[in-house]
Amino acid sequence: MSEDTKKGHVLPQADFEANHPKTYSPSVNPVPAEDAGLRRVPDRIPWVVLLVIIVELGERFTYFGISGIMQNYIKYDRIHQYTGKFKAILIACGVYIIGLTVLVATSTPAAIKGGSAFGGLVAAMVIIGLGTGGIKANVTPFCAEQYQTTGPYVKTLKSGEQVIVDPDLTIERMFLWFYWAVNVGALSPLITVNVEANVSFWLAYLIPLIVIVIVAVLFLGSNKLFLKTRPQGSPIIDAARTVHIAIAEKSFEKAKPSVLREDGKLDRYAFANRPDYTDYSVEKVRTGITACKIFLLLPLYFICWTQIWNNIISQAGDMALHGTPNDLLQNLDPIALIIFIPLLDCVVYPLLRHYKINFRPELKVTTGFFLAGLSMVYACVVQHYIYNSAPKSIHVWIQAPIYILIGFSEAFVVITGLELAYTKAPESLRSLVSALFWLTIGIAAAICIALAPVSQDPHLVWMYGSLGVVAVLGGVLFGSKRSSKQQVKMTRDSIVILGAGIIGLNVALELSRRGLGSHVTVLAKDLPGDINVDYTSPWAGANFSGISGNDPNALRWDKAGYVALMELIDKGAEEAKYLSKTESIEYWDEQPSTEKIQSITDYLRDVQIIPQEALPQGVAFGLRFTTITLNAPAHCLHLKTLLSQPTYGSVKFVGRTVKSLQDAFISPKTKIVFNCIGNASKTLPGVQDSKCYPTRGQIVLVKAPAVKQNMMRHGKDYETYIIPRPTSDSTVILGGYLQKGDSDSQIREEESRSILQRTGELLPVLRNNETKVLRIAVGFRPSRETGARVEREEIQTGQTVVHNYGAGGTGYQAGMGMAQDAVELVRDALDSMSLSSKL
Known part of the structure; x- marks a missing residue:
């Protein structure tokens, strides 16, 4: 909570310097810079991710296990005796189990004889389809969300x-490793097909059912271990409304509320007047649309990938099998991936990282396209020799490179595509974007159906050859997307941050994180390090509390x-030197909104709702949790010291007063402020934002060695708070x-x-003889009607401002x-500025 000092009540210089040590010994330093030249390595994967991977392995084991025997089951004569209608309801992941239960129950000898097989098969296929669709769209983003390092x-x-x-x-x-598990599960037909052939259909289906039940129970039993994101209303509908405004205004930039307000068009759209419709929300939808654009070329790849599941199997039928089933070689695809990943x-x-070679996602996908193209060219050559050789004279294992090359290509295209679907999409649209990624396989399948007239003798040589050319062309187009972007050379003054309070320092930190x-x-x-009544941040009673509003x-x-x-x-990061985990109790005189309670209790650590009978008189709601307290003056100076070092990019700090916003563009090379x-x-x-206003506060700084916890009481027209400052010789903000x-x-x-009086009543230990008043101060919080402003504004061509205040x-x-x-709002501009890379 921000408080300025009043003139005449500033800490003596000796006390100030005592709170600001000049030396440190970094061992873990966040926010590196590209220019530091350090090798980049991945972090440890959270162990709970293994549980998600096991779930996906089990689901794929189940899916491929039943798929491998489905064709023989459909061909079984007794199933064609009856037809019927069915209706399925998707209830979470349980639909998968329901579908398999139906399949097992209706595939027993008695059920087949009684005529239940066909109806059960149709119902099971629909229910299982709904189940696998729901899992595929959500499991990949859910897996990645278990890793929260920012x-x-x-x-x-x-x-x-x-x-x-x-x-x-x-x-x-x-x-x-997620996709590695997918391919381990894809080998399940090696088990289920043999059980079906040697025992029965129902037992072959029972094995996948047992597996999916086990992983479902494991998943459900691990519920409290997973990190979860809260439902966010109707993100698809909200995104559609945002796109509608963007179309009406002819661009996403003009659809941002800051631009609509400036152009006098804000009242044209009711949705644009909602508090959660911000420049940032529009930018995230644009990012989501951009994420979907990268999928436009994927059907060209999946047309090639689909061949190993149909035409290449048929090709094997025209070759010398020598007892090898014509569909056995398709298992080389997952085997290749299990080895290659x-x-x-x-x-x-x-x-590659050791030699600092940046194998960008675009290059990975391009490489995958080329490998798929090479696979199809090889299939073309094999088909040519089949046509020009004696019938069934070419051994089927000659096909092996087709499957292996496709398998290698998946490691670059599919895995990278899933990664891009997660990282490029807004958090609320990750499942949708992931689903659209998988939809490209369906589009490719539809194209293959359209190509059916040429997907047969005697056109197969030309068909495979054409697909090879198409895949290579798709790879070239995909790889050219990045290189075609115009890049602006960055200089020292390319980015200017106006203001060195905690808000500005955090922006510098975020930019440093991104190199x-x-x-x-x-x-x-x-x-x-400066002492000035108008310089707010260093004197804050900084902590995490429930003081903020309820807007999204x-x-x-x-x-x-x-x-x-x-x-x-x-992580024991050097940035955390003046931060501390602190036990906290917070009270509200008026009941907070349901949205507020749900939001904070989702992520606060050690959170407990205090029972009504344990609340003080006049308190409507209370929470106990682990909070974060900061030594504000020491923290601010420490951030400046860190950011000024080469590891963080040697951020430059300049003490200067500007007369206007335009003055912040300190050179012709300044692009973003x-x-x-x-x-x-x-x-x-x-700027001259009339919505800005000061919120006055008055504090008492005391020395109180007995105070070890954070306490707050939120009233209608007051705030009572007790905030201990870490590493400050027992000083406490009241x-x-x-x-x-x-x-x-x-x-x-x-x-x-x-x-x-109020703090003494809230925490009686303050009334012991150890508590000493050091000083009293008045401060002005930088507040704003309708909440903080984080918006992008184009001043003129080549000059962009991101407002971040209030x-x-x-x-x-x-x-x-x-x-x-704030940084995300100008990601496009930052991406266009060249960074060092060997590729």
């Missing part, structure tokens, strides 16, 4: 080498900030007030007495989430 960090290995632990590489590794993860990719620190200049009147943005920023700060503490000036946004020419629009900087003695008293808890959104 940015790269530097880690010192036991060998003494410093490396960059990159979350993107961790996600890549998770998808590699560990090789990629343990040898190939680490070797852009060497291109950033922080421009501010006051910098960390505030709740989302709170969660992002809490998760990120906890992550830094857990982040406006993080808080209360000054009300008057600065170029407060306070929320006085909207009050800019009186004078200390009010009656308020000081009220603060001491957090009020939540800057320390919401600042990291706001910074992530």
Whole structure:
């Protein structure tokens, strides 16, 4: 919670320096820069991901296990005696089990004899189809969401080498092993087909049923171990409405509320006036659409991939089998992947990273297309020799390279496609984008049906050859997408951050995470280490609390900030030097909204709702949880020190006052300015946001060694809080007030007495003889009507501003989430700026 000092009540310089040590010994440093030249490595995969992978393995075992025997079951004579109608209802993952139960029950000898087989088969196929569709769309994003690290960090290995632990590489590794499990499960027909042939259909179906029940029970029993995201209303409908506005305005940029407001068009669209319709939400929908665009070329690949499941099997029928089933060789595809994926993860990719070769996702997909094309060219040659040789004179194992090449191609196309579907899509649309990825296989299948007239003798040579050419062409087009983008050379002043409070520092931190620190200049009147009544952040009673509003943005920023700060503490990161996990109790005089309670209890650690009978008089609701407290002045100076170092990109800090927003474009090379000036946004020419206002607060700084916990009570017109400062020789912030629009900087003695009385009642240990008042201060939180502003604005061609201010008293808890959104708003501009790469 932000509080400025009042003139005449500033900490003495000696006390200030005592709270700001000058040296440190980094061992784990987040936010690396590309220019640091360190090797990038993946993080450890959370062990709960193994549970998700087991579920997918079991589902694929089940799916392929029943698919392998389905064709023979359909051909079984007794099944064709009856027809019927059916109706299936998808109830979570249970539909899969229901479908298999139906299949097992209706495939027993008695059921087949009684005429139940065909109806059971049709019903089971539909129910199982719904079940597998639901799982496929959701399991990949759910798996990746178990890893919550938000940015790269530097880690010192036991060998003494410093490396960059990159979350993107961790996600890549998770998808590699996820798909490895898929292909292990795909070998299940080797079991079920033999059981069907030698025993019975019902027993062959029972094996997959047992497997899916086991993994479902395992999954359900591990419920509390998984990280889950809350349902977010109707993201598909909201996305459709956003697209509608973008179409009407002819671009996503013009559909942003900041632009609609400037053009006087905001009232044209009721949806645009909702609090959760923001520049960020529009940008995320645009990102989601972009994620879908990368799938446009995938059907060209999957047309080739589909051949190994139909035409190539038929081709085997014209070859010398020597007792080998014509569909046996298709198992070479998953076997190749089971061998190749560990090789990629343990040898190939680490070797490329060792030599700092950036094997970009676009290049991986292009490589996969080329391998698929080569597979089809090989099939073309094999088919040519089949046509020109004696019947069944060519051995079927000559086909092996077709399956192996396709298998290798999947490792680059399918795995990377799943990774892109997750990383490029907005959080609320990840399942939809993943589903659209799998839909491209269906599109490819439809194209194959259309190609049926040429997918038969005597046209197969030309058909395979044409598919090879199409795959190579698709790879070229996919790979050219990135290289065709115009890139702007970045310089030291390409990015300017206006303001060096906690909001601006968090933006610098986020840019440094993305390897852009060497291109950033922080421009501010006051910098960390300065003492000024107008410089708010260093004097905050910084903590995480339930003070924020109920709007979706505030709740989302709170969660992002809490998760990120906890992550830094857990990893022992150097950034967490002045952060601490602290036991906390918070009370509300008025019942918080259901949305608020659901949101914070989803992610707070050790959270407990305090029983009604245990609440103090006048309190409607209470929570006990583990919070985060910060030593605000030490933390701000420490961030400046870290960011100024080469590992973080050597961010440049310049003390300067600007007369207008345009002055922040300090050179012709400045392309992006982040406006993080808080209360000054009300008057600065170029911004002059009339919605900004100060929220006055008054605090008492005390020395209280007995205080070890954070306590807060949220009233209608007051805030009572007790916030211990980590590593500060037992200093504690006591407060306070929320006085909207009050800019009186004078200390009010009656308020000081009220603060001491209220905090003493809230935590009686404060009333012991150890507590000593050090100083009293007045501060002004940078607040804003309708909530904080995180919006993008195009000043003129080549000049972009991202406004990021108005957090009020939540800057320390919401600042990291706001910074992530702010940087995301200009991802396209940042991506167009060239970074070092060997590929």
